[in-house]
Amino acid sequence: MNNRDLQALAKIVQPESEAFAHTLPAVVYQPGIYDTVDQTQILHRSWQLAAHESQLQTVGDYVVHEVADQPVIVVKTEQGLKAFHNVCRHRAGPLAFENGHAKTLMCKYHGWNYHLTGALKSAPEMHTTPGFDVSRYHLPEIKLTTWQSMVFVALNDGVPEFDEVVDGIVERILPIDMGVMNFHRRDEFVLDCNWKVYVENYLEGYHLPHVHPGLNKLLDYKSYQTELSKWHSYQFSLLDQGTGFYDDGQAHYYFIYPNTMLNVLPNRLQTNQVLPMRGNQTKVIFDYYYPDFEGKDRLVLQDQIFSDEVQDEDVMICEAVQKGLDSGSYDKGRLCLKREMGLYHFQELVRAAYRQLLPS
Ligand code: FES
Ligand SMILES: [Fe+2]
Numbered sequence: 001m002n003n004r005d006l007q008a009l010a011k012i013v014q015p016e017s018e019a020f021a022h023t024l025p026a027v028v029y030q031p032g033i034y035d036t037v038d039q040t041q042i043l044h045r046s047w048q049l050a051a052h053e054s055q056l057q058t059v060g061d062y063v064v065h066e067v068a069d070q071p072v073i074v075v076k077t078e079q080g081l082k083a084f085h086n087v088c089r090h091r092a093g094p095l096a097f098e099n100g101h102a103k104t105l106m107c108k109y110h111g112w113n114y115h116l117t118g119a120l121k122s123a124p125e126m127h128t129t130p131g132f133d134v135s136r137y138h139l140p141e142i143k144l145t146t147w148q149s150m151v152f153v154a155l156n157d158g159v160p161e162f163d164e165v166v167d168g169i170v171e172r173i174l175p176i177d178m179g180v181m182n183f184h185r186r187d188e189f190v191l192d193c194n195w196k197v198y199v200e201n202y203l204e205g206y207h208l209p210h211v212h213p214g215l216n217k218l219l220d221y222k223s224y225q226t227e228l229s230k231w232h233s234y235q236f237s238l239l240d241q242g243t244g245f246y247d248d249g250q251a252h253y254y255f256i257y258p259n260t261m262l263n264v265l266p267n268r269l270q271t272n273q274v275l276p277m278r279g280n281q282t283k284v285i286f287d288y289y290y291p292d293f294e295g296k297d298r299l300v301l302q303d304q305i306f307s308d309e310v311q312d313e314d315v316m317i318c319e320a321v322q323k324g325l326d327s328g329s330y331d332k333g334r335l336c337l338k339r340e341m342g343l344y345h346f347q348e349l350v351r352a353a354y355r356q357l358l359p360s
Contacts (some may be wrong), residue, residue, distance in 0.1 A: 001357060005033055013354045018337065021344045024351070025332045026325045029194040031280040038195070038276055041353045042258045043068035044155045047162055049260045049273050050074050050144075051151040052287070054183050055099065056081060060116065063099045067155060067275070072142060074151055075105070077116040081146060083153045084118050084139035095139070105139075114139055148178040150271070165231040165256060172234070173252050173264050181269045181289035184300060189284045191315055193322035195259065195276040196350070198284060201318050202253075202261055202272070203342035205235060211313050214306065219251055226342045231349075232256045233342040239265070246299070255342060257349050267293055268303055280322070286311070 001009065012025050028034045051063040056076040063074045064086055071086035073095055086095050093109025096102075104121055105114040112123045120137035143154040145162045148170065152162065170178070191198060201207065205224040208216045217240065224237040235253040239246055252264040261272035269289040277283050286307070290296055324330055335344050 001033060001037075006358065009354060010358055013351045013358070015348060015351060016344070018341065018344060021335045021347070023332045023335060023343075024196070024347050026330055028350075028354075029197060029280075029322065029325045035276065035278070035280075037354065037357065039068040041356060042350065043276070044070075045159055045353070046258050047145070047152040047154050047159055047165055047256070047260075049150060049271060050083065050153045052183055052289075053081075053146060053149040053151060056151070058101065060101045060103055061099075062096060062102070062105070063151075064094075064096050065153075067153065069278075070155055072153055072155075073105070074144065074153065075116050079117065081144055081151060082116075082118065083142040083144040083151075085142065087139075088112055089120065089137045089139065090123070112137075149181075150178075160231055167229065169232070169234075169254055169262070176252075176264055176266065176269075177291075178262070178264065178269050178289070181291050184288040184290055185304075186288075187286040189286070189311065189315065190277070191282045191284065191318055192280075193282055193318045194280050194325075195274050195282040196346075197318050197321050197325070198274050198282050198314075199255070199259060199346060200343045201314055201321070202274075203233065203235070203255055203346055204336075204340045205237070206336055206339035207317065211317050212310055215310050218246075218306075226339075228341060228345045233345045235342060246303075255346070257346065258353075265303075267291060267296070267299060270307065 012028070016022060048067040050065045050067065050072055051074045055061065055063050056074065059076050059078055061076045065072050065074065071094060072083055073086040074081060074083045088095060088107040088109060090107065090110060090112050093107045095105040095107055095114065097108065105116065110124065113121045115121050118139035118141060120134045123134060126132045143157060143159065145152050147162065147166055205221065208219065208221055219237040220240045224235065227234045233255045237251050239249055239251055246265045246268070249266045254262040254264070256262070259274040263270040263272065267290060271287045273285045275283045275285070290300060
């Protein structure tokens with residue numbers, strides 16, 4: 001960042017008080033310096049959902065994923081799960097293009113071959129190269145943790161303790177147990193909006209009556225509440241009994257900073273991951289999980305139809321909001337204290353991440 005950028009940044013990153021909070025200004029949703037800043041200051045420095053244990057049951061199973069433009073591979077080894085940069089030490093080729101199973105990881109470019117532990121095993125014809133020593137090459141390992149059968153990775157070592165990030169979630173949703181749910185399907189969406197627009201839309205129920213008439217009937221809007229923790233926020237609402245096909249109970253919507261969502265309903269988990277793409281687009285990945293129970297097929301079908309409807313509505317509003325942010329007619333606005341505190345919480349964490357760029 002040059003001096004002018006830093007001066008502009010200094011003006012927008014001071015903490016805001018809850019009651020008097022303004023939104024982040026439109027400039028942080030535009031393509032430009034904030035693309036890079038969001039990747040390096042936010043996504044590289046946080047826990048990112050990368051896989052599910054059910055995809056990694058046998059030694060040799062691997063999953064490829066991309067976090068903040070960084071190709072990552074998660075591998076089941078004799079020593080448990082490991083994550084590496086999916087980048088060969090020869091000339092940066094990929095070890096895998098898609099999920100699979102293998103005894104070793106062989107680079108797709110020139111065939112350098114790695115043990116599942118990441119150590120280089122062999123490299124074709126490299127004995128002709130003086131001083132080349134396979135034992136000196138190893139795929140760089142990435143921090144990894146598993147929680148409720150989900151696999152999270154962190155590109156940077158300086159991330160918060162994972163236990164602190166998810167503190168209290170498992171207990172709060174009891175008797176629902178996310179750990180016993182099985183993967184059912186994945187949907188991917190590409191949106192014409194900045195990733196933060198999508199996240200912020202998720203973080204408030206204020207738009208329910210206006211954007212989601214169907215969802216608004218299912219949830220009891222009056223009981224809708226938000227709670228904030230250090231690294232996550234929690235929205236919950238009673239399910240309006242008798243109108244829906246989910247069992248009676250609560251809808252739990254967890255947002256794990258900066259871009260993971262856990263949407264938990266009785267007998268159903270849907271994870272969302274929100275990934276910035278170049279050109280101010282956003283990829284949103286939905287994974288659906290269900291336990292085995294009687295009536296599952298009916299729930300799966302209705303859940304899918306209903307989720308698609310809600311997502312279509314969210315896509316439409318997010319893309320329209322991006323146009324508004326791009327219009328030049330808007331800089332920032334005020335937040336609703338009653339309904340938008342999840343959004344405030346996210347924006348304060350973003351401001352804190354941006355502040356790290358300022359000279360101390
Ligand atoms: S880049 Fe991997 S073998 Fe050449
Ligand atoms: Fe929505």
